[in-house]
Amino acid sequence: MTDLLTVDDVHVSYGDMEVIRDANLSVPEGEVVSIVGANGAGKTTLLDTVSGVKDIDSGDIEFEGESVVGYEPYERIDKGLAYVPERHRVFPEMTVAENLRTAMIPASDVDESAQLDRVFDLFPILSERQSQVASTMSGGQQQMLAIAQGLVIDPDLIMFDEPTLGLAPKIVEDIRDTISEISESGVTVLVADEQIEFAKHVSDRMYLMRKNTLNYLGERGEFEDAYQETVDNVFA
Known part of the structure; x- marks a missing residue:
């Protein structure tokens, strides 16, 4: 299977502090790949780096077979x-519809009407609340809107950072189901989350971020034992 995204020997730092050390990651096309790890392990920094929000010190990031190092975030969105x-970093003073249309601006070749229909089919409540201001919505509804903002650009790969953070268990289940639906629609997914149980349910393969280092745990059927072995070694 072709790798849609590859991270090769990536190092990232903030000033003199090394945050990510020698990271290697492959995301095969059509799969859901998860990165689990404690708060502060470096998961967010890795996704920020892949998205272009954070620069790398060394290494390479390839998307669809092309290096995107040096690309601005909006250029990666357009790809x-x-x-x-x-x-759920939505625009709080904008309505649902305004949030979605604003999210489409960096994508140069998107059918606005078709993409709005797509996300409204996935999240009917957003269709019902198109004129509602985002700041007046619940945390779970804002997370749905944030996911919809990512989907309206018609991506080949979508990355989620801590999608379950601060959400009630029922909403976490809804987010899990949504990620599965997104994958089934043909979009490749990379998700970083602290909740191992959540990640286990959605993932085709999994990585563990620990002490700024990324470790491959294997494919479905393998990663649970590999994760437990790692935990046992830490606390042995």
Whole structure:
């Protein structure tokens, strides 16, 4: 299977502090790949780096067979790489419809009407609340809107950073189902989350970020034992 995204020997730092060390990651086309790890392990920095928000010190990032190092975030969006940051970062004073239309601006070749229909089919509540101001919505509804913002650019790959953060268990289940639906629609998914149980349910393969280092745990059927072995070694 072709790798849609590859991260090769990537190092990232903030000043003199090394945050990511020698990271290697492959995301095969059509799969859901998860990165699990504790808060502060470097998951967000890695996704920020892939999206272009954070520069790398060394290494390479390829998307669809082309290096995107040096590309601005909006250029990566235009290539089909979407990013949904943690804590549902919507535009709080804009309506649902305004949020979605604004999210489409960096994507140069998107059918606005078709993409709005697509996300409204996935999230009917957003269709019902197109004129509602985002700041008046619940946390779960804002997370749905944030996911929809990523989807309206018609991405080939969408990345989610901590999509379950601060959400009630029922909403976490809804987000899990949504990610599965997105994958089934043909979009490749990379998700970073602290919740191992959540990641286990959605993933085709999994990585563990620990102490700024990325470790491959294997494919479905392998990664649960590999994760437990790693935990046992840490606390042995």
